[in-house]
Amino acid sequence: MRTAVPEFPEARLRELADRYASAVAAKRRRVWLGCALLVVAAIAAGWMGDVNFGSFVENFWRFPAYFVSIAPKFSFSTAWVDLTDWLWGLPRWMRLLGDTLLIAYMGTLTGALCGFALCFLASANLLKSRTTVFVTRRVLEFCRTVPEIVFALIFVLAFGLGPLPGVLAIAIHTAGALGKQFAEVVENIDSKPVEGVAASGGSWLQIVLFGALPQVISNFVSYALLRFEINVRGAAVMGFVGAGGIGQDLIEAVRKFYYTDVSAILLLIVVAVMLIDFVTERVRHRLLGLEVSAR
């Protein structure tokens, strides 16, 4: 079947086409302006950051060469001996890796509990006092903006070398980061259960416990698990400043050019991080799935 497509008269059509062209041109101009600004900013930043393409091109071969030199040496006839030779420090590294995971875990748990306690004070829908909300938010912001390694540097001086400053540094950073995310979750809850508990005479604690908490707990756990993933990476480098874990051995191996040790430790860290990512992702999907099915 054929249908006649209605067509505008020539003049109207040209007018529309012109308008379309000018709209497209305006958009193009904006995009080009944005690109130009970006290029200018990139050049300024390159000047500031001592970008030197000459030395980059000249020295780039060192990057793959580094990976070649840290790669373990295997030959077919002595493969097993080579393997044990490469992983000679495995018992020690596994213990340090375990320490790293424990530092991340203890820091995450402590930080999550602090963030949990503070988040209700930072959410405007549960608290009347504007000042408390404001002050709590600024404290949380401070905790998460100062990098954890800076806290670790200071804590190492105060508490001495070892895992304790690492745990504390991660805990403070986690409290700041999770406190903010938790507060955002709490601010987005349905206000009806909260009002219901308040209307039937509940105290503030009861409002939080029975009105707000059941709505947010699965989200909280999910965020805490995500933070645990991030903290495992963070704990792996805590040893750089003497705050425990496998980082100490890694930086020593890098600085003293124990090439094959570097690759062995890096491999252990990457495998551990990937495993933890995998497990926590599974758990988080299940938690969020539970929440969806409960609705």
Added chain:
Amino acid sequence: MTSFSFENRAGIAERYPEVFHPDWWQRAKIAIGIGGAVALFVYGIVQLDIPFHRLSEGLSRLGEFVRLMVPPNPGSWPEVLKYLHALGETVSIAFLGTLGGALLALPVSLLAARNVVANRIVHVLTRRSLDTIRGVDTLIWALIWVGVVGLGPFAGILAVICSDFGTFGKLFSEAIEVADKNPAEGVRSSGGNHLHSVRFGLLPQVFPVLLSQVLYYFESNTRSATIIGIVGAGGIGLQLAEQIRVLEWQKVSFLILLILITVSSIDWMSGKLRFAIIGKRAIA
């Protein structure tokens, strides 16, 4: 009307048994979970040999440090200029690192997205290599690049590019995979080839999302760029670590203040920019 006095509590309980008779299995699972978490914590204390006797001593020393920190004082004007220059380096590291990482990650993320490249082997391989790159912390990348291009901010830029490449590759490919496939099919059905459908059907949809992620990471990279100097890769971290080591607490607090101001202003700026580019809808 039914009266809800306590006399007919039994009646209510009869009608809604699931509310009044708790699910013991559910409770046991929660209790086991909490018990396990606490046990692991205690095991951690034993295993890591956390010295509690040093805690109070350390806290008092920490209090002393904080007391020495106020008021923040950079020392002299040349010092201030030096710190501002280091701060500029930090912002440059974050900016160029984010930009470079995003530019490199875009083509690779197309490879890693299931709806663009149908070949299973290609996207599994791409994903695993991105995961490996992401598993290595920025500080470790910085250590490696310092060995390649020498000390200085350039090594920091390359380190941020490396670690962002992994992160963006994953985030971008996820954003591309959830995109609506109707526009792409429309382009194909009106005679476009595969490349056309990616350019006109897919990218316009995902571009605002990608841009918002890049802006968000610019802010978070500013935080990580502040510490990259600890391993010698330029920026304000070098100064900060140095001043902490020589116990110049007033300078330390000045530097921390500087970092706080910079990060929150970039936070504010990137929030505004994200809002201007994509509107409120996509931020939430």
